[in-house]
Amino acid sequence: xxxxxxxxxxxxxxxxxxxxxEKMAPAYRxxxxxxxxxELVTEKGAHIRSAVDLKRIMxxxxxxxxxxxxxxxxxxGHQYYLQAVPAGIESSVGFWKELLFGAKKVLPLxxxxxxxxxxxxxxxxxxxxxEVNEGYLVTGLLIPLIMPVTIPLWILAVxxxxxxxxxxxxxxxxxxxxxxxxxxxxxxxxxxxPATMSGNKxxxxxxxxxxxxxGETILxxxxxxxxxxxxxxxxxxxxxxxxxxxxxxxxxxxxxxLLLFTKVASWRIVxxxxxxxxxMGLIFNAWGANSLMQFPWWQHLMIGGFAFGLAFMATDPVxxxxxxxxxxxxxxxxxxxxxxIRVLNPAYPEGVMLAILLMNVVAPTIDYxxxxxxxxxxxxxxxxxx
Amino acid sequence: xxxxxxxxxxxxxxxxxxxxxxxxxxxxxxxYAVKPGDFIGINPRLFVQxxxxxxxxxxxxxxxxxxxxxxxxxxxxxxxxxxxxKRRVILRVIIxxxxxxxxxxxxxxxxxxxxxxxALLASGxxxxxxxxPYDIVPSPxxxxxAIYIPSYDTAPLAPDYSFAMHDYRKEFQRGVDVINKLTxxxxxxxxxxxxxxxxxxxxxxxxxxxxxxxxAGNVSLSIAKTHxxxxxxxxxxxxxxxxxxxxxxxxxxxxxxxxxVAFAGDMLENPQYYKLISGAYxxxxxxxxxxxxxxxxxxxxxxxxxxxxxxxxxxxxxxSSVTVLExxxxxxxxxxxxxxxxxxxxxxxxxxxWFSNKEKSYDTSLHGEERPFVMTEEVxxxxxxxxxxxxxxxxxxxxxxxxxxQLGIMEVAPEDFALVDYxxxxxINAQNIIRDGLxxxxxxxx
Numbered sequence: 001x002x003x004x005x006x007x008x009x010x011x012x013x014x015x016x017x018x019x020x021x022e023k024m025a026p027a028y029r030x031x032x033x034x035x036x037x038x039e040l041v042t043e044k045g046a047h048i049r050s051a052v053d054l055k056r057i058m059x060x061x062x063x064x065x066x067x068x069x070x071x072x073x074x075x076x077g078h079q080y081y082l083q084a085v086p087a088g089i090e091s092s093v094g095f096w097k098e099l100l101f102g103a104k105k106v107l108p109l110x111x112x113x114x115x116x117x118x119x120x121x122x123x124x125x126x127x128x129x130x131e132v133n134e135g136y137l138v139t140g141l142l143i144p145l146i147m148p149v150t151i152p153l154w155i156l157a158v159x160x161x162x163x164x165x166x167x168x169x170x171x172x173x174x175x176x177x178x179x180x181x182x183x184x185x186x187x188x189x190x191x192x193x194p195a196t197m198s199g200n201k202x203x204x205x206x207x208x209x210x211x212x213x214x215g216e217t218i219l220x221x222x223x224x225x226x227x228x229x230x231x232x233x234x235x236x237x238x239x240x241x242x243x244x245x246x247x248x249x250x251x252x253x254x255x256x257x258l259l260l261f262t263k264v265a266s267w268r269i270v271x272x273x274x275x276x277x278x279x280m281g282l283i284f285n286a287w288g289a290n291s292l293m294q295f296p297w298w299q300h301l302m303i304g305g306f307a308f309g310l311a312f313m314a315t316d317p318v319x320x321x322x323x324x325x326x327x328x329x330x331x332x333x334x335x336x337x338x339x340x341i342r343v344l345n346p347a348y349p350e351g352v353m354l355a356i357l358l359m360n361v362v363a364p365t366i367d368y369x370x371x372x373x374x375x376x377x378x379x380x381x382x383x384x385x386x
Numbered sequence: 387x388x389x390x391x392x393x394x395x396x397x398x399x400x401x402x403x404x405x406x407x408x409x410x411x412x413x414x415x416x417x418y419a420v421k422p423g424d425f426i427g428i429n430p431r432l433f434v435q436x437x438x439x440x441x442x443x444x445x446x447x448x449x450x451x452x453x454x455x456x457x458x459x460x461x462x463x464x465x466x467x468x469x470x471x472k473r474r475v476i477l478r479v480i481i482x483x484x485x486x487x488x489x490x491x492x493x494x495x496x497x498x499x500x501x502x503x504x505a506l507l508a509s510g511x512x513x514x515x516x517x518x519p520y521d522i523v524p525s526p527x528x529x530x531x532a533i534y535i536p537s538y539d540t541a542p543l544a545p546d547y548s549f550a551m552h553d554y555r556k557e558f559q560r561g562v563d564v565i566n567k568l569t570x571x572x573x574x575x576x577x578x579x580x581x582x583x584x585x586x587x588x589x590x591x592x593x594x595x596x597x598x599x600x601x602a603g604n605v606s607l608s609i610a611k612t613h614x615x616x617x618x619x620x621x622x623x624x625x626x627x628x629x630x631x632x633x634x635x636x637x638x639x640x641x642x643x644x645x646x647v648a649f650a651g652d653m654l655e656n657p658q659y660y661k662l663i664s665g666a667y668x669x670x671x672x673x674x675x676x677x678x679x680x681x682x683x684x685x686x687x688x689x690x691x692x693x694x695x696x697x698x699x700x701x702x703x704x705x706s707s708v709t710v711l712e713x714x715x716x717x718x719x720x721x722x723x724x725x726x727x728x729x730x731x732x733x734x735x736x737x738x739x740w741f742s743n744k745e746k747s748y749d750t751s752l753h754g755e756e757r758p759f760v761m762t763e764e765v766x767x768x769x770x771x772x773x774x775x776x777x778x779x780x781x782x783x784x785x786x787x788x789x790x791x792q793l794g795i796m797e798v799a800p801e802d803f804a805l806v807d808y809x810x811x812x813x814i815n816a817q818n819i820i821r822d823g824l825x826x827x828x829x830x831x832x
Contacts, residue, residue: 037721040752041714045815046690046807050732053754055722057811175758262735322762371774375792382616
């Protein structure tokens with residue numbers, strides 16, 4: 001590896017001040033610091049630093065997403081052979097063929113997401129002369145996972161561009177954004193191209209060519225008051241149509257376990273979100289006015305984007321509430337609103353995306369009141385004294 | 387009766403190179419220096435010129451806006467050089483030491499507050515006292531409502547005062563007795579709750595027993611518990627060695643700055659305590675003590691809050707430890723990889739040995755690059771005060787004076803944010819941000 005390092009160092013001078021490609025320095029730094037943790041030492045402040053940087057944190061999140069990603073690929077193939085291929089053939093396909101088919105469908109989405117998103121990130125970094133941030137490593141994988149597999153690549157590309165530019169860069173980049181960029185991409189695609197984001201043709205690859213297909217998601221069917229063929233086991237394992245990475249609760253739980261164990265995600269948000277969701281589920285079960293309300297509360301937690309959103313989107317540290325007390329409120333309300341929107345809004349049965357986006361916007365206000373309470377305590381003490 | 391403080395949030399960093407409990411007398415250095423930069427809030431004006439003869443305790447310079455606050459020489463000798471930096475700021479006053487110290491004698495009298503203050507100011511020990519809020523040299527006109535002596539330093543590789551000062555416990559007690567004259571309130575002494583040392587037997591103090599990980603020993607926590615700082619309050623913090631020096635001053639009438647300094651860090655052949663005088667030039671004696679062939683950084687103070695003195699070589703007069711660490715200027719292939727890259731104590735469990743408290747070798751690598759705030763919860767994990775550290779840092783960055791005050795800037799010192807520097811995944815310099823914020827407050831609010 002010494003040779004590679006030497007090679008990189010050999011060209012470094014072109015990117016330093018006064019070099020030929022001085023302006024491209026952020027791009028060079030991004031590649032160099034990806035391969036090597038740089039030789040920087042502490043100049044100010046504490047002389048020793050922990051070995052955790054944002055690259056390490058973001059990579060943990062990417063690792064946590066991998067089970068859901070692999071499963072999502074397989075499920076794309078599985079649903080295709082199950083539903084879009086005439087009966088009789090699917091019994092002989094097997095795991096690898098399904099995975100391969102899914103990979104062929106999903107990998108292009110991931111590649112487009114990364115190329116477009118990172119391209120824009122590099123452009124802004126070079127333009128502004130700051131370092132390329134690691135945040136997009138996670139966002140770039142999240143975006144395809146919350147899209148239907150049939151989404152045209154160009155719509156994905158436009159959504160990514162919208163999310164990165166208007167969701168993030170206009171605010172100043174990673175760490176400054178108000179709303180979760182991945183959800184911004186999904187919301188953009190949903191409202192700009194609704195036909196590609198809902199209905200019974202989008203969730204299964206190749207479904208558009210067949211008329212008699214049950215490619216609808218559980219939520220779609222429930223909203224119409226129709227029967228569905230999936231059991232609670234299917235919901236937990238994820239062997240049903242849906243957004244690529246969202247269907248398998250089991251795989252999401254594996255990823256979430258890693259996030260919570262490493263303490264990268266806040267358990268407070270996850271727990272309070274769960275409580276909020278359960279509470280609303282119970283209320284709706286008691287009410288029971290339609291099939292969405294009658295749907296058991298514990299199954300509500302396993303369908304749609306609830307599990308995925310709570311594990312990977314609500315816990316985004318930048319857009320979540322930033323105080324511990326704030327996190328309890330923030331998570332709880334996400335759970336409440338997710339089910340509220342899901343059940344009471346007939347036009348759009350999936351509420352998690354909107355619930356999280358809404359709470360992203362509200363989070364600074366929650367923090368404001370939490371911090372204000374602390375400031376008030378202090379001011380009161382001062383008054384008592386005088 | 388004593389007060390107890392139990393801290394849960396925080397972290398002890400297990401570093402190799404703890405000083406052994408043995409003391410060796412260091413040969414007398416050829417040079418000593420006093421650095422005005424160590425004393426925040428003063429603007430130095432010189433009394434002396436190069437070539438002047440001074441005794442230990444003779445004035446070197448004073449503070450422009452508080453002419454009573456003078457700074458004295460720790461040794462007797464000849465002023466060799468006034469080292470200036472950018473815009474002619476005085477960096478160091480260097481004294482070439484005589485082979486034996488000649489002491490200026492002070493007539494001391496501890497019968498009244500005025501007479502004690504007079505002696506403290508004349509001896510130059512006064513500016514080693516720190517004022518809360520702001521963590522600066524206090525104003526001699528103020529009467530503090532309480533005084534704190536932090537004897538339990540929980541920082542990594544920090545000196546164990548109960549060992550280092552054991553032979554000077556009589557002088558310490560004498561110092562404490564004198565200090566009681568300075569305040570209308572109480573004198574508090576923070577001690578290790580789990581330990582047992584002569585500090586626990588000190589008289590004329592209110593003991594604060596401290597339990598838990600760093601920053602438990604930081605005086606801000608004791609203050610928050612006993613006497614939360616409000617606008618207009620004045621509290622004083624007196625470092626333990628200064629208490630001893632005050633005791634000596636009132637016992638013998640001289641300024642004798644001999645102390646046992648902890649030499650720590652795994653780049654030393656033999657980390658232990660050395661007896662020396664504050665401000666000593668270390669570069670002539672250090673090379674023999676450092677492991678061969680290593681690129682090291684010499685720090686006056688502990689690894690979290692100390693000053694890099696590798697180039698100038700003079701230990702800060704106010705510090706009571708010296709740390710030697712390896713410079714971490716090596717690029718590491720995929721060094722950021724979780725579980726396989728470098729492992730360090732942190733709030734995350736991203737190493738295979740996250741559970742272990744095994745002492746490790748720490749270098750000065752930044753382990754990444756500076757980034758905007760992303761992971762905000764980690765900051766709260768290591769600041770066990772009733773404040774919102776992220777919001778306070780942001781208020782400091784924007785220079786919002788009202789917000790800073792509301793969020794508790796008065797209750798903190800940069801050292802309380804040292805662990806934030808350490809754990810930050812965005813590699814922010816929280817201590818500098820807080821120091822800048824305090825400076826803004828000082829100018830705007832006073």
